[in-house]
Amino acid sequence: MSVAHDLIASAAERSRRPRVSFEFFPPKSENLENQLWESIRKLEPLAPSFVSVTYGAGGSTRDRTHKTVARIVTDTTLNPAAHLTCVAASKAEVDGVLRDYWRAGVRRLVALRGDPPGGVGMPYLQHPNGYASAVELVESAARIGGFDISVSVHPEKHPSSPSFEHDIDNFKRKLAAGATRGISQFFFDETAFLKFRDRLARAGVYAPILPGIMPVTNVKGLKKMADACGAALPRWMIQLFEGLDDDPETRRLVTAVTTAQLCARLQAEGIDDFHFYTLNRADLTLAICRILGVRTQEAKS
Numbered sequence: 604m605s606v607a608h609d610l611i612a613s614a615a616e617r618s619r620r621p622r623v624s625f626e627f628f629p630p631k632s633e634n635l636e637n638q639l640w641e642s643i644r645k646l647e648p649l650a651p652s653f654v655s656v657t658y659g660a661g662g663s664t665r666d667r668t669h670k671t672v673a674r675i676v677t678d679t680t681l682n683p684a685a686h687l688t689c690v691a692a693s694k695a696e697v698d699g700v701l702r703d704y705w706r707a708g709v710r711r712l713v714a715l716r717g718d719p720p721g722g723v724g725m726p727y728l729q730h731p732n733g734y735a736s737a738v739e740l741v742e743s744a745a746r747i748g749g750f751d752i753s754v755s756v757h758p759e760k761h762p763s764s765p766s767f768e769h770d771i772d773n774f775k776r777k778l779a780a781g782a783t784r785g786i787s788q789f790f791f792d793e794t795a796f797l798k799f800r801d802r803l804a805r806a807g808v809y810a811p812i813l814p815g816i817m818p819v820t821n822v823k824g825l826k827k828m829a830d831a832c833g834a835a836l837p838r839w840m841i842q843l844f845e846g847l848d849d850d851p852e853t854r855r856l857v858t859a860v861t862t863a864q865l866c867a868r869l870q871a872e873g874i875d876d877f878h879f880y881t882l883n884r885a886d887l888t889l890a891i892c893r894i895l896g897v898r899t900q901e902a903k904s
Contacts, residue, residue: 621866621895622876623649624684624813627883628657629667638883639671645885647679648899649892652876655713655753655786658686669703676708684753685709687744688717689734690727697734698743705748713753713786714740714777738776745781756785756812758799762833767799771806778810785810786878788832789817791840793868814869817880818862818887820854859887863894870895 625646630636643654656671668685675683685704689697704712716727716737734740737754744750754777757770764770774785790796796814803812819825822836822844829836843861847854866877877895879888 624652624878626655626880629671642885650900653682653684655684673707684711686713688715689740690717693732701747711751741780741782752782753786754782757788758796759833785812787815789815813876813878818858820858859890863891
């Protein structure tokens with residue numbers, strides 16, 4: 604029996620329909636905007652729990668993020684979650700963005716401390732009149748509106764954190780401040796996520812955490828990103844893509860199978876929610892969701 608047959612048969616046997624959510628980023632050009640909206644329209648019929656739109660380092664995409672989120676509210680049936688950070692902005696500016704989102708009909712947020720303007724790895728400098736942490740940002744969002752708030756978690760430990768215990772304590776503070784769930788950094792070994800879930804349980808934390816799934820076809824391009832956020836690239840994964848630099852079609856097939864296998868193993872451990880980092884492309888995410896048993900629904904006009 605083939606791997607594909609195993610995955611399809613396994614999906615068919617499961618009575619639970621997985622719940623999915625998708626992440627997009629605001630486009631920088633007209634061509635990229637067309638690509639984004641083509642992807643949104645292809646994924647909309649899957650009826651995701653929500654879709655999130657990222658916020659650039661130092662708030663560099665604030666206007667484009669707001670524009671994209673507002674259009675999702677008015678032009679689709681989707682439930683958008685706007686990313687928001689505290690970097691390079693005063694409390695008054697951040698609170699103004701929160702109120703703008705609420706007026707635009709946005710009821711979900713992904714609240715993050717955010718990367719410094721210089722990028723990941725650079726020291727975080729609090730704005731003189733700004734929020735010091737994601738905990739303070741969550742507190743403000745909860746105070747200003749009845750937002751449903753997601754926050755980040757790192758199954759393989761935040762790269763600047765001294766320990767898993769520190770990470771878990773920080774997650775607890777975010778929950779106490781008003782967060783509803785965690786969305787994990789991407790990972791490629793399910794045991795990393797499952798061990799983190801066990802660490803949370805031992806610490807008495809049972810809030811939902813959504814595994815972050817990234818279907819990537821370019822391992823070389825991914826390595827720098829993975830190093831910056833503390834995600835390990837398994838040796839077996841690197842070997843699967845060796846020799847395929849000039850063969851994008853085969854890389855895509857390998858990605859679809861390995862990512863679907865990762866999700867199937869997680870679902871076998873009782874996990875039914877998956878958050879896909881789409882990179883503004885629909886095809887791989889759509890194929891993987893199909894394998895997992897997520898079926899399209901008639902999208903409303």
